[in-house]
Amino acid sequence: MTDPLKKRRRRSRLMTYGAVAAALALTAAGVGVAQAAATPPPLQFVAATGQVTAERYDYDGDIYLSFDLGLHVIAGKDPLEIWAKRTGYDKPIVAEQTVVKNGKKKKVALPAGLVTDFTGLKDFTTISIADADGKVVTEYKTPFCGNTWSSARTRPDAPAANPYPTSCGGGNPFTLGAVWGVQAGWDAAVQDQPYSGRGESFDLPVGKYTATATVNPTYRELFGIPKDQGSAKVEVTVVDATDDNKAGLARVKAADARAEAGTDRPDEHSLHTAEGDAKRQVSSYVPELRAPAKRPTPLKAAPTGGPRPDLRSLPAWDISLSEEDGKTYVNFGATVWNAGTSPLLVDGFRRSGTELMDAYQYFFDAKGNQVGSRPAGTMEWDPREGHLHWHFTDFAQYNLLDSSQKLAVRSGKEAFCLANTDAVDFTIPNAKWRPENTDLSTSCGANTVIAVREVLDIGNGDTYSQFRPGQSFEITDLPNGTYYIQTLANPEKKLAELDTTNNSSLREIILGGTPDARTLTVPPVHGIEG
Incomplete structure (x- = not known):
C-alpha cells in the first residue's frame, strides 16, 4: 500500500x-x-x-x-x-x-x-x-x-x-x-x-x-x-x-x-x-470491523445462492512517468469496487509464531445472517515503511500488456489491505454510505494481532495510487509503442462473487521518446481524460 x-x-x-x-x-x-x-x-x-x-x-x-x-x-x-x-x-x-x-x-x-x-x-x-x-x-x-x-x-x-x-x-x-x-x-x-x-x-x-x-x-x-x-x-x-x-x-x-x-x-x-426501507435495513447487517474471536471450526459450506459481492475493475487513472536511480516507471491509480449484493468480508487467522494468516470469505443471506464461509487464500504481514499492516494476497493484480495484450511487466504490488476509499456508486441497492474502514487506521491491523477483518462494502471502491517503484511498472528497457494497463480483480478466483466477467479492465497508454527522455501519452477512455 x-x-x-x-x-x-x-x-x-x-x-x-x-x-x-x-x-x-x-x-x-x-x-x-x-x-x-x-x-x-x-x-x-x-x-x-x-x-x-x-x-x-x-x-x-x-x-x-x-x-x-x-x-x-x-x-x-x-x-x-x-x-x-x-x-x-x-x-x-x-x-x-x-x-x-x-x-x-x-x-x-x-x-x-x-x-x-x-x-x-x-x-x-x-x-x-x-x-x-x-x-x-x-x-x-x-x-x-x-x-x-x-x-x-x-x-x-x-x-x-x-x-x-x-x-x-x-x-x-x-x-x-x-x-x-x-x-x-x-x-x-x-x-x-x-x-x-x-x-x-x-x-x-x-x-x-x-x-x-x-x-x-x-x-x-x-x-x-x-x-x-x-x-x-x-x-x-x-x-x-x-x-x-x-x-x-x-x-x-x-x-x-x-x-x-x-x-x-x-x-x-x-x-x-x-421497499427501500426494507432493502436498507438489510444493508445494516454488515458486521463490525472487529477481528474474529477464533478460527471457524467446523466450517460451514459456502451457500450455492444468495447475496454475493461483485468485484469490478475500473480503468487505470492518474497515470504518469517517474524516474528513480536511473530507471523509468509508469505510475497509476487502480480501483476495484464492489457492485454486488453483499459486502466482501474476509477474516484472517494467524498461524501461530508466523507472519502469515489463513483467510476466509464469509457469506450472508438476504436477512443478514451469516450462513457460511470458505478458504480464500492468505494474508501476510508487510514490514516495509509506509505499510506495517496485513495484506490480503488474493484481491487484485496489475499487469502491463503489450500491443497484442500479452504480459510485458507484472507489478510487484500483489497484496492489499482492503479499505473503502472511494464512493464509486452509492445509488445501487444497499450501498454502504458511511463505511467504517476508509483508510489504513481503520483496517489492516498491527503485527501484535492474532486475527484481522477486512471489508469492501457495497458501492465502495478500494483505490491504490502507484507511487512506489515496487508497485508501478518499470519500463526502462521497454520499446516504444502501445501498451495496456490491466487491473485484474480476484485473479486466482479464490473469492466467490456474482460475476467474474467484469474483473478485468484495460487502459491504453503510448510510450515514446528516447531512453533518456521517455514520453507518455494516455488516450481518453469513455471520453474521460483522467
Missing part, C-alpha cells in the same frame, strides 16, 4: 478547513434551542460567527492557509437529499432530489446543468473577498454537496444520527453515482475555497479582509432558503503562523487530507420508500 501521507488519493495543499465546534457555534449564532419549537425553513444558510482568524503557513515553500469562514446550511424538518447518477461514462449526470409530500418520499428531477460532476451542486455559493480598503481581491464560486465529517445536529429534537456520506465522491474520475445529503436539523459546512481539483490556487497575504458569501438565487429558490438568509459577511484576519507551530500545521494537513481524501466518508443508511 502506498505512503499514508498520500492517503491513496490525490489531495489539495491549499483547500483546507479549520475545526469548527458546529453545534455550539451555530447555537451562538442564533440557530439552536430557541428555534426547535418553531417550524424551520426547508434550508437555512448561516455564518457561525462574524469574525475569524486565518493562519498562513509557509512550509518549505508550500503555502497552507488555515481558512474557515464558518459557513453552514441547516436542513429543516426534512433532510436535504440528492442522488446524482450517470448510466455510462459517456452519459450526462442526472440529479434528483428526494422530497417528502403527504408523508411519502419521491424523487424530483433537478433542473439540467446544476450537476456536471460529482463534486456537488455547481456554483452553489459565490465568495467575494475585499481588503481593508474595500477593494475586491478575489472572487470565486464553490460547489456544495452537504456530505461532511463535521456535521452536527443544531436543535435538540433533531434525529440522533446522520445517515449521509462524509465526502462528496468526486475524487475518482470513474465515479458512477453519488448520494449527497444534510440530515434534518443538522448542519453541513459550505465549501469556502476554490476547488483545487481544477487547479485553482488560493492564498491571502497577511492583513484584514471582509468575505461576503452569497447563495446562487437558483438554489435559494429551489431549496427554500429565506430571502434574508441568502448571504453572510465574515471579517477575516490573516496572520502568519510560526514555523514551530507544529500542532497547528498538523491540524491544517489533517483537514486537508479529510477534505479531499476522501474524498469524508460513510455508517447508517437513510430510508427511501417502503
Whole structure:
C-alpha cells in the first residue's frame, strides 16, 4: 500500500478547513434551542460567527492557509437529499432530489446543468473577498454537496444520527453515482475555497479582509432558503503562523487530507420508500470491523445462492512517468469496487509464531445472517515503511500488456489491505454510505494481532495510487509503442462473487521518446481524460 501521507488519493495543499465546534457555534449564532419549537425553513444558510482568524503557513515553500469562514446550511424538518447518477461514462449526470409530500418520499428531477460532476451542486455559493480598503481581491464560486465529517445536529429534537456520506465522491474520475445529503436539523459546512481539483490556487497575504458569501438565487429558490438568509459577511484576519507551530500545521494537513481524501466518508443508511426501507435495513447487517474471536471450526459450506459481492475493475487513472536511480516507471491509480449484493468480508487467522494468516470469505443471506464461509487464500504481514499492516494476497493484480495484450511487466504490488476509499456508486441497492474502514487506521491491523477483518462494502471502491517503484511498472528497457494497463480483480478466483466477467479492465497508454527522455501519452477512455 502506498505512503499514508498520500492517503491513496490525490489531495489539495491549499483547500483546507479549520475545526469548527458546529453545534455550539451555530447555537451562538442564533440557530439552536430557541428555534426547535418553531417550524424551520426547508434550508437555512448561516455564518457561525462574524469574525475569524486565518493562519498562513509557509512550509518549505508550500503555502497552507488555515481558512474557515464558518459557513453552514441547516436542513429543516426534512433532510436535504440528492442522488446524482450517470448510466455510462459517456452519459450526462442526472440529479434528483428526494422530497417528502403527504408523508411519502419521491424523487424530483433537478433542473439540467446544476450537476456536471460529482463534486456537488455547481456554483452553489459565490465568495467575494475585499481588503481593508474595500477593494475586491478575489472572487470565486464553490460547489456544495452537504456530505461532511463535521456535521452536527443544531436543535435538540433533531434525529440522533446522520445517515449521509462524509465526502462528496468526486475524487475518482470513474465515479458512477453519488448520494449527497444534510440530515434534518443538522448542519453541513459550505465549501469556502476554490476547488483545487481544477487547479485553482488560493492564498491571502497577511492583513484584514471582509468575505461576503452569497447563495446562487437558483438554489435559494429551489431549496427554500429565506430571502434574508441568502448571504453572510465574515471579517477575516490573516496572520502568519510560526514555523514551530507544529500542532497547528498538523491540524491544517489533517483537514486537508479529510477534505479531499476522501474524498469524508460513510455508517447508517437513510430510508427511501417502503421497499427501500426494507432493502436498507438489510444493508445494516454488515458486521463490525472487529477481528474474529477464533478460527471457524467446523466450517460451514459456502451457500450455492444468495447475496454475493461483485468485484469490478475500473480503468487505470492518474497515470504518469517517474524516474528513480536511473530507471523509468509508469505510475497509476487502480480501483476495484464492489457492485454486488453483499459486502466482501474476509477474516484472517494467524498461524501461530508466523507472519502469515489463513483467510476466509464469509457469506450472508438476504436477512443478514451469516450462513457460511470458505478458504480464500492468505494474508501476510508487510514490514516495509509506509505499510506495517496485513495484506490480503488474493484481491487484485496489475499487469502491463503489450500491443497484442500479452504480459510485458507484472507489478510487484500483489497484496492489499482492503479499505473503502472511494464512493464509486452509492445509488445501487444497499450501498454502504458511511463505511467504517476508509483508510489504513481503520483496517489492516498491527503485527501484535492474532486475527484481522477486512471489508469492501457495497458501492465502495478500494483505490491504490502507484507511487512506489515496487508497485508501478518499470519500463526502462521497454520499446516504444502501445501498451495496456490491466487491473485484474480476484485473479486466482479464490473469492466467490456474482460475476467474474467484469474483473478485468484495460487502459491504453503510448510510450515514446528516447531512453533518456521517455514520453507518455494516455488516450481518453469513455471520453474521460483522467
